[in-house]
Amino acid sequence: MxxxxxxxxxxxxxxxxxxxxxxxxxxxxxxxxxxxxxxxxxxxxxxxxxxxxxxxxxxxxxxxxxxxxxxxxxxxxxxxxxxxxxxxxxxxxxxxxxxxxxxxxxxxxxxxxxxxxxxxxxxxxxxxxxxxxxxxxxxxxxxxxxxRRKKTNIRYLGIDEKQFRSGHCYMFMTSFISASTSMTRLIRCDARRIKHSSVKVMSGSKEASLPGYPTKRMSVRNLSNNSIAGGHGSEAMAASPR
Known part of the structure; x- marks a missing residue:
């Protein structure tokens, strides 16, 4: 050859x-x-x-x-x-x-x-x-x-923030949580403040292009008071911060 x-x-x-x-x-x-x-x-x-x-x-x-x-x-x-x-x-x-x-x-x-x-x-x-x-x-x-990503009907939405770089720099993350497989898939990352970003995602904006969320799981302190109480979704379920 x-x-x-x-x-x-x-x-x-x-x-x-x-x-x-x-x-x-x-x-x-x-x-x-x-x-x-x-x-x-x-x-x-x-x-x-x-x-x-x-x-x-x-x-x-x-x-x-x-x-x-x-x-x-x-x-x-x-x-x-x-x-x-x-x-x-x-x-x-x-x-x-x-x-x-x-x-x-x-x-x-x-x-x-x-x-x-x-x-x-x-x-x-x-x-x-x-x-x-x-x-x-x-x-x-x-x-x-x-x-390659396809649109999926989302029932459980995970919300978290992760520190990056030095100082108080945080990345806001939303993820799809599958109730049947317990797997998560990242939907959106945003470097802006979590209150602003969570409202943008939950409001069903064109940028998010996602349906309404009947349930939300949170691991960020005070997020439920700032976003959920603001009228974005129902049946909210808050978890303690990790």
């Missing part, structure tokens, strides 16, 4: 994409993989219509998962297609998201490291990333999760 075919199978690259070359740099402990687009037409990323190829964009680089102890990078001159409706558009690539310099597999691994590490700084050093790259990966993961 040729080296290009081997890496093509590992990366899951399929026609009209193909591995053009694999450059193993022993001294730099690095693998550079060049990917080419072989078709003269492609789908418009906006409408999906098959359009003729317009040109190639400047070569871009993506960091991939390491090959053993060798850092691995992908390179490609991503083509643009000429759509009658949307004009010249860059073809979507299967190995990375839009405006990202990391492959989807690397970003998924980075999120697992961030989850397991004691701090963002520790995860950042393990991954060999700077702070801005780490925050961008986190933000894209959140957007992918929000895109």
């Amino acid at each position: 040729e080296l290009e075919e081997h890496y093509g199978q590992l990366l899951g690259v399929k026609s009209p994409w193909e591995i053009a070359s694999v450059d193993l740099k022993m001294q730099d402990q690095r693998v550079d993989i060049v990917i080419e687009y072989t078709d003269d037409q492609g789908p418009c990323p906006e409408c999906g219509a098959i359009c003729p190829k317009h040109d190639n964009r400047k070569k871009r680089t993506w960091r991939h998962l390491d090959t053993m102890q060798f850092s691995t990078y992908l390179y490609c001159e991503v083509p643009r297609v000429r759509c009658d409706t949307h004009g010249a558009k860059t073809v979507a690539i299967p190995w990375a998201g839009k405006n990202s310099r990391f492959t989807l597999l690397f970003e998924a691994f980075a999120i697992r490291v961030l989850t397991a590490a004691r701090s963002v700084e520790e995860a950042r050093k393990l991954l060999g990333l700077n702070w801005h790259q780490t925050e961008a990966i986190k933000a894209r993961a959140v957007q992918r999760g929000l895109a």
Whole structure:
């Protein structure tokens, strides 16, 4: 099996994409993989219509998962297609998201490291990333999760706040509590004061896009007096702060 075919199978690259070359740099402990687009037409990323190829964009680089102890990078001159409706558009690539310099597999691994590490700084050093790259990966993961999330009828709403940074900086959190599985799912985070945020969520605002809540469980002191008593919901049930 040729080296290009081997890496093509590992990366899951399929026609009209193909591995053009694999450059193993022993001294730099690095693998550079060049990917080419072989078709003269492609789908418009906006409408999906098959359009003729317009040109190639400047070569871009993506960091991939390491090959053993060798850092691995992908390179490609991503083509643009000429759509009658949307004009010249860059073809979507299967190995990375839009405006990202990391492959989807690397970003998924980075999120697992961030989850397991004691701090963002520790995860950042393990991954060999700077702070801005780490925050961008986190933000894209959140957007992918929000895109997959489906609306659910919520009966139990969990409300809490968590301190972050130094001083009195708190993050207000609301979560969906499943009565059948005892599992929770984060709905909303807000850095503003908890009274303001809880009223905004419970009022069924367009931003929250959630139905009314017949029951509310709280672990924040005085929240019931400030929000529940303010007319947002009924059958309120308050728990003592943790």
